[in-house]
Amino acid sequence: MSDDDVLSGTEPTAVLIINPWESLCGRCGVPVLLSATHHTDESGVGPPEGCGARFTETGTEYANITIERLRQLRPDLPVVGGGVV
Numbered sequence: 001m002s003d004d005d006v007l008s009g010t011e012p013t014a015v016l017i018i019n020p021w022e023s024l025c026g027r028c029g030v031p032v033l034l035s036a037t038h039h040t041d042e043s044g045v046g047p048p049e050g051c052g053a054r055f056t057e058t059g060t061e062y063a064n065i066t067i068e069r070l071r072q073l074r075p076d077l078p079v080v081g082g083g084v085v
């Protein structure tokens with residue numbers, strides 16, 4: 001999170017993209033843990049710290065992952081319209 005985000009009181013948000021073999025931050029495209037609530041968790045891939053976005057929805061790039069599956073994987077988050085981003 002940048003200083004600007006803190007000062008303005010706005011928090012960047014992102015879609016948690018859940019693909020068959022990995023999950024990604026929809027804001028910066030870096031792999032993240034499926035269980036991440038914010039993109040600050042280290043995944044071992046890409047930069048050591050994420051972009052800081054809070055995941056507010058789930059989606060996928062693959063139509064063979066159903067909305068039901070997305071809900072199953074992250075019951076705490078709504079699925080982005082249609083499921084596919």
Ligand SMILES: [Zn+2]
Nearest residue numbers: 025028039051
């Ligand atoms: Zn990110």
